[in-house]
Amino acid sequence: MAKSGRKPSGAGVWLYGRHAVAAALANPERCWHRLVVLAGHEEEAAVLAAAARAARRGSGAAISVLDQSGFATILPRHAVHQGLALEVEPLPEPDLEDVQPTGPASGRCIIVVLDQLSDPQNIGAVLRSAAAFGALAVVIPAHGAPPQTGALAKAASGALERVPLVRVVNLARALDRLKGAGFWICGLDETAPLSLAQTDLGERVAIVLGSEGGGIRRLVGERCDFRARLPTRPAQPTLNVSNAAAVALYELTRGRDR
Template identity: 50%
Template sequence: MNMRPSRRRPGRPVGASDSQPSAAPATPPTPPRGRRPAPERGAERGGRAEVAPRGTCWLYGTHAVVAALSNPRRRLRQLLVTGEAQATLEARVEGGLPIQPQRVDRARIDAICGRDAVHQGVALLADLLEVPALEDIVERPGPVLLLDQVTDPRNIGAILRSAAAFGAAAVIVQDRNAPEETGALAKAASGALEVVPLVRVVNLSRTIDALKSHGMWTVGLDAGGGILDGASFRQRRVALVLGAEGAGLRRLTREHCDEIAGLAMSGDMESLNVSNAAAVALYEMSRPRGE
């Protein structure tokens, strides 16, 4: 895939477009370390839905729920299943379900997730995951992804899925300009939210500098630089920075990166959706030298 930087305006990212590829606990849970309390909320689509208590979210869809049930770091609150979905769920969770399911009809789950949500007959109320410290992230193997004001939860979910597939250490987002951990995000991640930490930071530029201080080489994925050559980074630990939908990398973010590089693309297409760009960049980073 060949990007021609000369045809693109500086600041326009490779992933510039944003195409869209029950009873609460008696005592509200304490939000995880490093995370501000989320406002009560329900589903993102499909009309008015029930809200989850602060510090929790409703996860839905077979892949997302199975991954959460299999994650010992998740504190589980309530599991709702339809009759058809229960057997499938029990067969998918190794060692049996860690929480007693409650049998409900599909309308009950529709009311929680929203009528348009593809919940597949399962919904799980769980605490938000605890966010690891940056010092813990740099100890994990693999590249780190930083998202500069990427706002679509489905894009972030898809990026998490690619990050899990290619062994990324974490995905970092700016706290005030990124969506909360929600069912829509977890559904798009297809279980990857339980595998790859989603880290929220206050200041992205300072975080880039902090990663540099830990020996990481930061590459802004954007036009105006060279072409991303993953094999050239074999001796370096890399952090990839991807820009927001439409706006691209902000000036200050670009200035804090060690270098700017775009994807090699052929044809007339000048940009990719940010989640697709992340997947291609991660594949390029994993490509063996000389391939």
């Protein structure tokens, strides 16, 4: 995770769920205030907190034990918390230049760019796939995209701590900056004549995905050097955006060292 960048405004947020909480505790760049555990889960919370304190050489906070009614006061209704919640400060969000490679890379460098996505669970799921396939970052627009919420972190299953989430004021200009850094820009489009596997994209790739309803906006699409589709069947050519991102990342990394 890049160390420079802007710190999101606003109060602390609650992360919840085993993977999201464990990853946040293990992340030295994550500032956390309070680890809350559901009665009956104290042993698991103690193990996580001890590991976090060891990794951070003694820093950390105490564990609070709450019952179900106590959890209901701090978390959204129906949050799947698995007995764990962590009050944190949002992570600093790096600038686009912070996540670009500074020298020769050993494998393909991939940045995922999301246009018009507002669902935190979709963005979290894309982060999870980005972490699994070694993407450098996920880029989202500053306007319209959700903040770093507990729902986003839960869907990311720990990947919010591992993959930089970059917010940019102007997505089209951000793609221009990536082009200047040697990236080829590929827009995912089910109507494209060639599949992603049939497109020669080089070693630096920014893959652009739009929302299921609106797709990729015109000005963003005009920055794409290529359009490519996934190898889906004609009867069902589209996927949910997070599933499409996972398939695209697999195609881009297949047969390469990661």
